[in-house]
Amino acid sequence: MLMIISLDQLPVGESGIVTVIDAHGLTRRRLLDLGLVPGTVVKTIRKSPAGDPIAYLIRGSIVALRVNDSKQISIKPFSEVAINE
């Protein structure tokens, strides 16, 4: 079974690979600028006290994204990748 979830659903401490970025316009450009492209490995680091934004490890730096934005990013969690390969 191949499971794809949106980035905001990835639990703290888990990693995954970006598959699709469904944002457009300025938001999309900003995400690409961070190095969030299909194939990038992302790890959820921590949630802010209110649960939004959430901080991720992206290419060696920790970046916080609002749930609005991370919802538009689809990822394949690592555990799933391991099972499929």
Next chain:
Amino acid sequence: MRLADNYEKNGDLIVTTLYDYARRIANQVTVVKDQGRDWDQLIDDLVTSKYFGYPLMFLLLGVVFWITIVGANCPSQLLSDLFFWFEGQLTFVFQLVQAPEWLYGLLVLGVYRGLSWVVSVMLPPMAIFFPLFTLLEDLGYLPRVAFNLDHLFKRSGAHGKMSLTMSMGFGCNAAGVIAARIIESPRERLIAILTNNFVPCNGRFPGLIAMSSMFMAVGISMASSSLVSALVVASIVITGIMITLAISWLLSRTLLKGESSSFTLELPPYRKPQVITVLIRSFFDRTIFVLWRAVKVAAPAGALIWFLANITVGEYSFIAYLADFLDPLGRIMGLDGVILLAFILGLPANEIVIPIMVMTYLSEGAMIELDSLSAFRQLLLDQGWTWLTALNFMLFSLLHFPCGTTLLTIKKETGSKKWTILAAVLPTIVGIIVCTVIAWIVG
């Protein structure tokens, strides 16, 4: 739509290739040491934790003010002793050359006293507060604050970067207004500009700290009284932040309708601050800069006040008429006419509001030697001040029209008279309402 799809697909391909290439080069030439991150994680676990995140922010703010208040006590006293000793020397010289009474009054009692008050009361807290704040900046704590508070900005329809323009505002609101350029969306940029004044700038901090230590912690032991006054100042700052959010919320639902746009925030690794550089930089860039600005404005203001206080129309001085005229409104707000007059005449710079107030009180009553904070407190008590007056003074200091420099900057940045006027009227109305309600509840 198809064209846009294609465009995005091709764009992705380019970006992906670029990143891939960059990663390959980086892998060849760099060695990643996985050190330090653990400590960072531990600290972050604490400062952004669900339960401790907010209390720690408040505590840290309180500690910064506490160190400022405790540390500034002694040097303030020394400086003001020095200045009053020198005033004695000046007086002696003026008597020696038999200078006319008006010249002595204008130069010594007007200009010199105003100046020495500004320097002795403002310099020590600034010389302590600014380096501390710069150290926090250097450490990398501010992005964590932005991380903790972001959902509040989002819910009030403001941009996430507003926490950055606000922390610039702590230094100077005009700088905060200029910093709003980093916000691309015009709607959110205007919100950031219009609300920046709700963050007390360093022209207002010394007044807040002085009022708090004189009136908010009386009758408790020395050690805990400085702690209480520190927490009061921290609460005033928090009040300012809450009002910022409330007004942003109101603006995004009325004049500046819209949702907040997307926002990403990097949480950089903590860095060991370069203490010496911080000390030097904050002293020259901030302390001396602000002090010089205050001195430049306080000197002519001192002269102006002296004239207003000594030109009599009929029975009373000009300043007494002005203060009398404002008195009814002041009383409703739990303040008095002199305080309101000081805020109005202090339009050029917030730094001179308290000096103007002191000079006005002194010109009405007997001349006393204002050589310490306790003498200052006695002067205010003689004028009928209570803790309520001090509280409302602090609140109105937080919630009134921005200084002239900031207003000019707003005019330049927005290019609109309408928004500039709103930026002045909005906080003033909030201030009048808040002070009146508090005076009404307590009274």
